[in-house]
Amino acid sequence: AQERYASIRDTPCTSADGVRVTLTMNAGLMADLPSLESSGAEGVGLFRTELQFLIRNKMPKRTELAQLYARVLDAAQGKRVVFRTLDIGSDKVLPYMKPQDEPNPALGWRAIRVALDRPGVMRMQLQALFRAANGRPLSIMFPFIAQYQEFSQAREEVDKVLAREKRLGHAIPETLEVGTMLETPSLAFASRKFFEEVEFISIGGNDLKQFFFAADRENERVRRRYDMLNLSFLTFLEGIVARCAESGTRLSFCGEDAGRPIEALCLAAIGIHSLSMRPASIGPVKSLLLRTRLDEVKAVIDEARARGDQSVREAVMQYLRDTG
Numbered sequence: 001a002q003e004r005y006a007s008i009r010d011t012p013c014t015s016a017d018g019v020r021v022t023l024t025m026n027a028g029l030m031a032d033l034p035s036l037e038s039s040g041a042e043g044v045g046l047f048r049t050e051l052q053f054l055i056r057n058k059m060p061k062r063t064e065l066a067q068l069y070a071r072v073l074d075a076a077q078g079k080r081v082v083f084r085t086l087d088i089g090s091d092k093v094l095p096y097m098k099p100q101d102e103p104n105p106a107l108g109w110r111a112i113r114v115a116l117d118r119p120g121v122m123r124m125q126l127q128a129l130f131r132a133a134n135g136r137p138l139s140i141m142f143p144f145i146a147q148y149q150e151f152s153q154a155r156e157e158v159d160k161v162l163a164r165e166k167r168l169g170h171a172i173p174e175t176l177e178v179g180t181m182l183e184t185p186s187l188a189f190a191s192r193k194f195f196e197e198v199e200f201i202s203i204g205g206n207d208l209k210q211f212f213f214a215a216d217r218e219n220e221r222v223r224r225r226y227d228m229l230n231l232s233f234l235t236f237l238e239g240i241v242a243r244c245a246e247s248g249t250r251l252s253f254c255g256e257d258a259g260r261p262i263e264a265l266c267l268a269a270i271g272i273h274s275l276s277m278r279p280a281s282i283g284p285v286k287s288l289l290l291r292t293r294l295d296e297v298k299a300v301i302d303e304a305r306a307r308g309d310q311s312v313r314e315a316v317m318q319y320l321r322d323t324g
């Protein structure tokens with residue numbers, strides 16, 4: 001199988017009925033970057049910047065971060081890298097931050113909530129990103145935005161830091177895109193204004209599924225209890241696809257499920273044409289997408305819905321057995 005994946009590494013991912021699906025990889029450390037070449041990923045759809053903060057015993061300095069981000073961009077050789085600003089709290093606790101005693105950390109003071117209340121670290125990180133880009137294109141994404149106002153506040157921080165960089169005479173990115181993760185169901189129902197202002201959205205399926213089903217992603221007893229291919233969840237995702245289509249917003253999916261071939265197939269079939277996953281998943285996902293018609297998978301999903309199936313998994317697997 002490894003050889004088969006190597007042989008399709010440079011083949012663009014187009015489904016059997018001609019739909020182009022962009023496959024990118026998730027990363028977080030410099031050590032992940034060589035996979036960009038070997039996996040055939042078209043870019044880094046999610047760079048989890050918190051990993052750099054989690055592996056140290058003190059807060060990294062701006063210059064260190066700028067050097068690191070510059071090396072990431074160098075290694076990407078012009079491929080798009082989406083840097084997600086610090087996503088800490090909940091399951092990601094910094095050893096040098098005062099631990100918060102929270103009854104429900106997953107629902108607590110985390111990610112963008114921390115960044116907006118204590119903007120110092122995000123400002124430092126944004127500066128480091130601008131300096132790393134040093135005139136190259138830059139993509140920034142916020143974690144855990146739950147409502148429009150959090151996005152607009154965070155966006156304002158970006159603009160302020162950018163203006164300051166200009167005043168100081170530093171190079172500014174050639175182009176700057178600012179997007180957000182969609183990880184809380186609330187954001188799917190935000191105003192049209194939000195969808196028009198945000199430049200791209202990436203669905204964080206790990207958190208989104210956890211909040212959709214009210215099932216802790218860290219709890220072994222419940223974390224696999226609900227299928228991502230559950231029709232309630234797929235129908236919810238279809239609503240997000242429709243809203244993004246309405247406003248012309250670029251949409252991708254970067255949770256772990258994007259790396260599972262059947263899940264990836266269904267995500268593409270409902271109209272999510274950009275998927276970000278661990279590098280090792282790109283071969284298997286591409287291999288299935290190349291030989292499968294998305295229009296037929298979509299029809300299988302719609303039939304399953306009409307029948308009242310709970311999940312489309314069985315029907316899609318049956319379809320693949322019948323056609324494969």
Ligand code: PEP
Pocket residue numbers: 046048087183203204205206207208254255256
């Ligand atoms: C997610 O929630 O799906 C996601 C990609 O972010 P993380 O797994 O880092 O929370």
Ligand code: MG
Pocket residue numbers: 183204206207
């Ligand atoms: Mg998340």
